Amino acid sequence: RSFSQMESSDDDNEEWSPAQPKPKASKTARDPAAGEKKAPAKRTAKPKEPKAPKQPKAPKVPKEPKPRAPRKPAAQRKTLAAKVLKDSSSSGLAGTKRKMKAEEAHQADGWAGEGSSLAGFRAKKEEVEEEDFTFDEPCPKKQKTSGACLGQPSALPSSQAQDLRNELDMNWDLIELLSILTCVERWVCVNIISLLREENTVPFMVRYRKEMINHMDADAVRDVQLVYEDSLAKKTQSVIQTLRKDGVLTAELEQNLRSCRSADELDHVYSPYKKGSKLTKARRAKALGLEVAASTLLDTPHTLDLRAWVKPGTEGLSSVEEVATGVEHILADMIAKDPETLTYVKTLCENSFVTIQSSVSKSQNKNKDIDKFHLYFDFTCNIQRIQSHQTLAINRGESLKILTVKVNIPDRVKSDFTRWCINNRWRPRTLAREELCAIIRNAVEDSYKRLILPFLTRSYRTKLTSAAEKESIAMFVRNLRQRLLVCPVRGCVIMGVDPGFRHGCKVAILSPTSQILHTDVVYLHSSGQQREADKLCNLMIKYSCTRVVIGNGTACRETESFFTDLISRRYCHPLDVSYCITNEAGASIYSVSPEAVKEMPDLDPNLRSAVSIGRRVQDPMAELVKIDPKHIGIGTYQHDVSAGSLKAALDGVVQECVSFVGVDINICSETLMRHVAGLNAGRAKNIAEWRELNGPFINREQLKLVKGMGPKTYQQCADAYTCTGTYNQIGSAGLRQCVESKVRTSSIEELAKTVDTTPETLKLIIDGLTQPPGFDIRQNFGQADFKRGIVSMSDLRVGAVLTGRVDNTALFGAFVDIGVGRSGLIHKSNITLDKLPVSQRRRSLALGPGERVEVRVLNVDPQRGRIGLDLIRVLQ
Numbered sequence: 001r002s003f004s005q006m007e008s009s010d011d012d013n014e015e016w017s018p019a020q021p022k023p024k025a026s027k028t029a030r031d032p033a034a035g036e037k038k039a040p041a042k043r044t045a046k047p048k049e050p051k052a053p054k055q056p057k058a059p060k061v062p063k064e065p066k067p068r069a070p071r072k073p074a075a076q077r078k079t080l081a082a083k084v085l086k087d088s089s090s091s092g093l094a095g096t097k098r099k100m101k102a103e104e105a106h107q108a109d110g111w112a113g114e115g116s117s118l119a120g121f122r123a124k125k126e127e128v129e130e131e132d133f134t135f136d137e138p139c140p141k142k143q144k145t146s147g148a149c150l151g152q153p154s155a156l157p158s159s160q161a162q163d164l165r166n167e168l169d170m171n172w173d174l175i176e177l178l179s180i181l182t183c184v185e186r187w188v189c190v191n192i193i194s195l196l197r198e199e200n201t202v203p204f205m206v207r208y209r210k211e212m213i214n215h216m217d218a219d220a221v222r223d224v225q226l227v228y229e230d231s232l233a234k235k236t237q238s239v240i241q242t243l244r245k246d247g248v249l250t251a252e253l254e255q256n257l258r259s260c261r262s263a264d265e266l267d268h269v270y271s272p273y274k275k276g277s278k279l280t281k282a283r284r285a286k287a288l289g290l291e292v293a294a295s296t297l298l299d300t301p302h303t304l305d306l307r308a309w310v311k312p313g314t315e316g317l318s319s320v321e322e323v324a325t326g327v328e329h330i331l332a333d334m335i336a337k338d339p340e341t342l343t344y345v346k347t348l349c350e351n352s353f354v355t356i357q358s359s360v361s362k363s364q365n366k367n368k369d370i371d372k373f374h375l376y377f378d379f380t381c382n383i384q385r386i387q388s389h390q391t392l393a394i395n396r397g398e399s400l401k402i403l404t405v406k407v408n409i410p411d412r413v414k415s416d417f418t419r420w421c422i423n424n425r426w427r428p429r430t431l432a433r434e435e436l437c438a439i440i441r442n443a444v445e446d447s448y449k450r451l452i453l454p455f456l457t458r459s460y461r462t463k464l465t466s467a468a469e470k471e472s473i474a475m476f477v478r479n480l481r482q483r484l485l486v487c488p489v490r491g492c493v494i495m496g497v498d499p500g501f502r503h504g505c506k507v508a509i510l511s512p513t514s515q516i517l518h519t520d521v522v523y524l525h526s527s528g529q530q531r532e533a534d535k536l537c538n539l540m541i542k543y544s545c546t547r548v549v550i551g552n553g554t555a556c557r558e559t560e561s562f563f564t565d566l567i568s569r570r571y572c573h574p575l576d577v578s579y580c581i582t583n584e585a586g587a588s589i590y591s592v593s594p595e596a597v598k599e600m601p602d603l604d605p606n607l608r609s610a611v612s613i614g615r616r617v618q619d620p621m622a623e624l625v626k627i628d629p630k631h632i633g634i635g636t637y638q639h640d641v642s643a644g645s646l647k648a649a650l651d652g653v654v655q656e657c658v659s660f661v662g663v664d665i666n667i668c669s670e671t672l673m674r675h676v677a678g679l680n681a682g683r684a685k686n687i688a689e690w691r692e693l694n695g696p697f698i699n700r701e702q703l704k705l706v707k708g709m710g711p712k713t714y715q716q717c718a719d720a721y722t723c724t725g726t727y728n729q730i731g732s733a734g735l736r737q738c739v740e741s742k743v744r745t746s747s748i749e750e751l752a753k754t755v756d757t758t759p760e761t762l763k764l765i766i767d768g769l770t771q772p773p774g775f776d777i778r779q780n781f782g783q784a785d786f787k788r789g790i791v792s793m794s795d796l797r798v799g800a801v802l803t804g805r806v807d808n809t810a811l812f813g814a815f816v817d818i819g820v821g822r823s824g825l826i827h828k829s830n831i832t833l834d835k836l837p838v839s840q841r842r843r844s845l846a847l848g849p850g851e852r853v854e855v856r857v858l859n860v861d862p863q864r865g866r867i868g869l870d871l872i873r874v875l876q
Contacts, residue, residue: 172261174228182224188214192224201677202652203659204716210760218656219477226648236260239270248273256337264459269337282333285326288316293323294330297439301432324439331426331443336451341425345417345452346459352410354383354460358394361404373397383407383460388468389811392637395465407457417452418444469641472811476635476646477653479809482848483634484657486620487778493517493545496614498584498606499559501525507536508610509543513667514618516600517543519607524562525555533562537572546575551584551613557821580617581817583807585633587612595626595671621661621778625654626671634849636810651675658720661778665703665721666696678716683708697721736770793820793862800857803875806847814847816855816869824867826855835871847874 178189191212195205202225206218213221236257243249243257253269260266272280285291296304306324311317316326335341358376376394397403421444428440491512498506509518518539522532539545550559563579566572590596591608600608615623629650630638638646659677665687673684686707691697700718703709742751743766752762804818814831815823831847847853852875858868 172259174233177261178224178227181227182220184216184220184224185214188212188216189224192221193228196225196228199712199716201655201659201716203656203677203720206656207660207719207764208761211758218652219474222649222652226645232261232263232266235263236266239266243270243273246273246275259339264455264462267458268455280333281329284316285329288314288326290323290326291330294327294334297327297331297428297432297436298426299429301428301436302430304436306435324435328439328443328446331440332447332451335421335426335444335447336455338425341421342452342455344420344425345413345448345456348413348416349409349456352413354410355380355408356383356386356394356405356460356464357408358397358403358405361401364402367400367402369400370402373402376403380408383464386464387811388471389636391464391468392472392640392811395468396637396640405461407460409453409456414448417448469645472635472637472641473646473649475809475811476629476638477649479634479849480629480632480650481653481657482850483632484621484624484654485661485778486850488619488621489547489617492547493543494547494549494614494618495540495545496610496612496617497548497550497559498587498610498613499551499553499555501555501558503606505555505559506606506610507539508607508614509539509545510611510614510618512618514615514622516603516611519603519610521607525558529562533566533571537566540572540575540577544575546577547617548577548579549614549617550579550581551587551609552581553584556581581819582613582616583633584609584613584616586627586631587616589631590627593626599669621657622663622669622672625658625675626669629654634808659717660720662720662722666691676717676720678713683713739766739769793822793860793865793867796820796857796860796867798857798859801854801872802857803852803854806849806851806853808849809847814871816853818855818867818869820867822865822867824855824857824869826853826869826871830858830870832871835873837874847871 175186175189175193178184178193179186182189184192191209192205195209195212200209202218202221205213205221206216240249240254240257243253253273256269257266260269272283290309293304293306293309306320306327309317309323310320316322358379360370360377364370373393376390376397379390379394381390394403394405398405418441422437422441426440426444428436432440493512494510496508496510500506504521504523507518507520507522508516511517520535520539522535524532526532548563550556550563560579560581563577567577567579587609588605590612591605596605596608596612600611603611612623612626624632630646654675655677658672658675663672663676665673670684670688673679673687674681676684679687683706686709687703690706694702697703700721703718703721704714746754748759748762748766752759755762757765802818804816804824806814807817807823808815813825813827815825817823826847854872854875855869856872858870860867
């Protein structure tokens with residue numbers, strides 16, 4: 001298999017990467033925002049206004065956040081720091097790692113270049129420099145920003161806002177949370193929610209509601225949609241119902257749960273109450289009534305006599321030592337769940353050199369995949385600098401029990417945290433005896449070691465995994481979009497070839513409209529080559545076939561060599577024959593699918609593969625939408641990321657591409673129709689049945705006659721459809737001159753007011769009226785390279801300069817087909833800013849499937865089938 005094929009499988013590709021340099025100590029902090037939640041227990045005897053904690057004397061200890069003034073005395077501890085959102089990588093909100101809102105980004109002056117998703121970030125989006133490109137990190141979304149809110153409303157209507165509040169019933173504002181997590185202006189988030197609640201699709205919003213979404217692209221809008229739809233509120237409601245059913249829900253616990261702003265926080269509060277979990281030490285102590293003693297120790301320690309709590313013969317209260325231990329456990333639990341305390345310890349960590357370390361597991365038992373993880377047998381990296389593909393590889397190695405992984409937090413964090421707790425946050429309000437002070441010290445140390453440290457470790461792992469999954473999915477989405485938008489090859493007869501040795505090469509000849517003209521099997525790699533060559537030549541001349549498409553599977557290069565020999569000998573004269581190689585991943589899976597059986601019921605599955613291979617070049621989008629995106633040979637680690645998030649993202653980009661390119665309603669397949677914005681399988685089936693019963697659609701208005709096609713569905717999908725033979729004047733020279741004359745005499749803004757629409761929508765209408773007949777947005781993308789010669793891997797020499805086409809991109813580089821049977825790898829370290837066109841310098845890896853590049857051979861390893869390449873330039 002080619003390297004690009006290997007990339008799409010479960011095989012780990014970490015052996016490709018060069019040895020990683022040792023990480024350097026980070027002087028700046030990333031992600032100072034750390035999650036908060038309400039304290040599980042109240043300290044009831046304290047004054048209304050808590051004393052501001054003092055700064056520790058240790059150098060560079062960050063200033064703790066100001067608490068928000070409580071509204072009620074009973075809620076003092078719960079409301080401290082509730083306004084500050086500190087966890088910017090909530091795994092519970094679509095599993096995504098987000099950046100801070102621009103207004104709060106002043107806390108992150110030193111973030112740039114430190115994290116995999118925060119490089120280049122500045123306090124305000126308007127201030128982001130033009131040249132902030134990095135390859136290690138995904139580029140922050142640069143949304144168009146203006147002083148005025150272009151879209152209205154800037155707030156949800158009161159009725160919708162009330163419905164939303166009733167629906168969520170959380171102790172935080174959804175709009176604010178969305179804005180912070182997605183780095184999108186608050187008014188834009190309001191508009192997106194309004195549009196989603198009105199059942200508008202993302203392609204419709206991006207195309208026709210540009211002013212309301214501030215000209216955001218589809219990926220950015222989809223990010224907001226995922227966060228909104230995968231709301232933490234749903235998980236919280238489920239947890240509350242479970243605890244209520246179990247009879248352990250208290251008013252205080254419910255408030256703590258409703259105040260959680262991340263899945264980590266929610267799990268931290270909920271985990272002690274899960275079914276099957278042992279009764280925690282703190283809950284056992286509270287059951288003995290020691291919560292009052294703990295509160296007294298903090299508020300009025302001079303009145304506390306532990307001997308008064310001793311009850312001889314009662315387990316847990318039989319001695320002063322047991323009473324003191326119970327109080328310690330309650331205090332440790334309070335400390336571990338106090339939002340201000342958690343905020344402080346997280347900030348300490350962010351200003352420290354926290355690392356993630358992996359090593360060979362003692363119980364790996366000679367796993368057959370162990371060699372794939374040799375880079376991580378003794379691996380240590382700064383938590384802020386680890387790359388996404390490294391995180392996913394480590395996770396996979398851990399799940400296979402090959403690697404052992406741990407997070408190392410410096411001892412200085414513990415000492416600074418302990419000192420701050422004892423001297424500031426958890427210091428008794430009045431003078432306490434030494435034995436009571438010892439209880440507090442023990443509680444702080446126990447809380448850190450037993451509760452806070454595991455929580456921090458889980459939190460870091462969750463954040464890294466979420467960020468890595470997001471970047472992997474983003475890469476997958478980008479690859480899929482570029483694969484779907486490859487320019488179709490029209491107007492010629494094509495021969496699709498599924499190569500093989502023993503069972504022969506399956507051949508399908510397709511008309512310019514993808515109709516099957518002929519299918520056959522030829523044995524090109526046996527003793528009867530001359531006879532098979534004559535058969536092929538006769539078929540090509542009979543059907544005037546000049547283009548051959550060869551699948552890149554088994555026997556691909558041998559089949560390519562065969563056709564090259566025919567072409568060089570002008571065997572099919574007078575035809576000018578050329579060939580190309582295309583990725584056949586997923587063709588065999590599709591050939592036995594229900595869609596293929598329905599479409600080609602009388603055809604052998606092997607011949608269906610040849611048909612699919614040919615159609616992938618004739619109309620890539622129409623053919624690839626029939627196949628699960630995970631099986632078409634793009635992306636990396638698709639089996640290691642959240643299946644739900646990956647499916648949602650891929651379905652979204654397929655819908656976006658199909659809707660923007662458009663389909664001919666009278667000839668497109670039912671499968672393709674399913675992916676039009678606003679439609680589903682049922683509605684697509686209804687359209688196909690209407691077409692069979694009533695004949696071709698004459699105009700779009702007839703769509704309203706289809707069962708299930710309501711006004712909203714029609715609004716979302718109608719623009720994606722064209723009807724063969726109608727609108728003959730569109731794109732004509734006369735209409736184009738008329739429109740251009742009208743635009744010259746009046747401005748776009750004036751004309752928009754006249755027809756009661758927005759300038760953005762009017763521009764779309766003008767483009768649609770003036771574009772030439774048969775215009776296809778895919779014309780701006782490259783198409784398959786047809787060639788007449790062959791180069792073998794043995795011909796490659798170090799330093800040779802070649803041209804090729806990017807076949808797939810991974811988190812660590814780009815695979816390029818240079819026509820030698822194996823894809824070469826351009827490692828991301830060789831994709832530098834100066835080698836790219838200006839328009840591509842904001843991408844995370846800057847290269848995508850289908851792009852033509854000029855490369856230099858760096859190394860060739862024929863035994864292992866590996867080719868190292870250096871990027872020279874991107875060919876326009």
